[in-house]
Amino acid sequence: MSLQIISIILGSLTLASALLVVFSKHPVRSVIYLVVTFFFITSMYIMMNAQFLAIVNMIVYAGAIMVLFLFVLMLLNLNKEAEPVTTKGSQLAAFIAGGSLFLVLITALKDTLTLGQTYRAHNDQIGLVKQLGNLLFTKYLVAFEITSILFIAAMVGAILLAKREKQIIE
Amino acid sequence: MDFYLFVSIALFAIGAIGAMTRKNMIVLLMCIELMLNAVNLMLVTFSTFYGNGDAQIFVFFTMVVAAAEATVGLSIIIMAYRNLKSIDIDMYNQLKN
Numbered sequence: 045m046s047l048q049i050i051s052i053i054l055g056s057l058t059l060a061s062a063l064l065v066v067f068s069k070h071p072v073r074s075v076i077y078l079v080v081t082f083f084f085i086t087s088m089y090i091m092m093n094a095q096f097l098a099i100v101n102m103i104v105y106a107g108a109i110m111v112l113f114l115f116v117l118m119l120l121n122l123n124k125e126a127e128p129v130t131t132k133g134s135q136l137a138a139f140i141a142g143g144s145l146f147l148v149l150i151t152a153l154k155d156t157l158t159l160g161q162t163y164r165a166h167n168d169q170i171g172l173v174k175q176l177g178n179l180l181f182t183k184y185l186v187a188f189e190i191t192s193i194l195f196i197a198a199m200v201g202a203i204l205l206a207k208r209e210k211q212i213i214e
Numbered sequence: 215m216d217f218y219l220f221v222s223i224a225l226f227a228i229g230a231i232g233a234m235t236r237k238n239m240i241v242l243l244m245c246i247e248l249m250l251n252a253v254n255l256m257l258v259t260f261s262t263f264y265g266n267g268d269a270q271i272f273v274f275f276t277m278v279v280a281a282a283e284a285t286v287g288l289s290i291i292i293m294a295y296r297n298l299k300s301i302d303i304d305m306y307n308q309l310k311n
Contacts, residue, residue, distance in 0.1 A: 048217075055221040062225055062248060066232035074241050078248065085251055088218060092262045097270055101254075104277050109247065109284045116288045117240060120295055128237040128302040138234030146227035153219060170267040171258075179267050180274070191278050198282035206289040208296075 051091055058084040069127060075113050082106045094171030218259045225252035239294075239301040243287050250280050 061084060064077040082105045089098035130138075169175055180188055229249035233242055254273045261269035291301065298305050 051217050055217050058221055059224050059228070062228045065244065065248060066228055066236065071238055071241055074244055078244050081248065082251065085255055088221070088255060089258060092218070092258055094258050094262065094270060097254075097258060097273055100274060100277060104281055105247075105251070109281060112284060112288060113240065113244060116292060119292065120240075120301065122301065128304070130235055130237055135235050138231055141234060142227050142231035145230055146223060149223045149226065150220075153223065156216075156219065168262070168265075170261065170265055171270060175267055176270055176274075179271055183268075184271050184275075187275060191275065194279070194282055198285050202285045202289040205286070206292050
């Protein structure tokens with residue numbers, strides 16, 4: 045019962061910080077609130093005993109990707125007046141579209157939301173590093189190796205794109 | 215644990231609303247990251263429902279692809295900002311200058 049209360053508190057804090065990401069005017073504040081959201085999602089992974097993904101989420105998202113976003117924001121040197129805003133009409137349309145998306149997804153997963161209790165698995169060891177490592181390096185070894193090719197392509201692409209154009213001409 | 219499913223659906227909707235309302239290019243990319251995280255949360259929740267580890271491996275690969283996507287996307291934004299001097303999404307109607 046107490047676990048239920050903790051998960052409800054965590055979920056509402058996650059949603060609150062996600063709303064702050066979307067609605068804060070300053071981009072740097074959005075980044076900070078996104079880091080907070082990722083911390084709460086990490087704590088949810090820990091609550092579900094997915095320890096490996098909790099650690100990876102913390103290191104990769106909150107540690108690496110968000111720092112990258114923050115660095116780019118500081119490199120671009122934006123002032124507050126440059127922040128573009130949408131019109132009221134398109135905001136209303138976006139809210140209606142997002143709300144109906146939410147309702148459709150809730151309706152589609154309505155049975156799952158109630159039936160989830162009956163399918164509760166008794167094996168709570170699947171999220172540990174040992175189990176997932178066994179799976180990753182046997183069944184999904186090829187995909188794991190292809191990931192390295194993806195990373196090399198992304199690295200070369202990022203360097204090539206962010207390079208100053210004068211240097212490319214020379 | 216069923217509450218986590220509700221949270222992930224709501225997170226996805228919030229990310230979609232943010233992607234539609236904000237015009238800042240970087241905040242748009244952040245909203246996409248939020249939606250990716252919502253999907254990850256749902257996959258982990260279902261993985262713990264069924265006691266199957268394959269979904270968690272899939273989440274791991276999603277994180278890998280998201281890292282690569284964020285890197286390339288941010289470098290495209292930096293390149294476009296040098297040419298256009300703006301991060302307004304409406305200015306990005308052509309990438310070729």
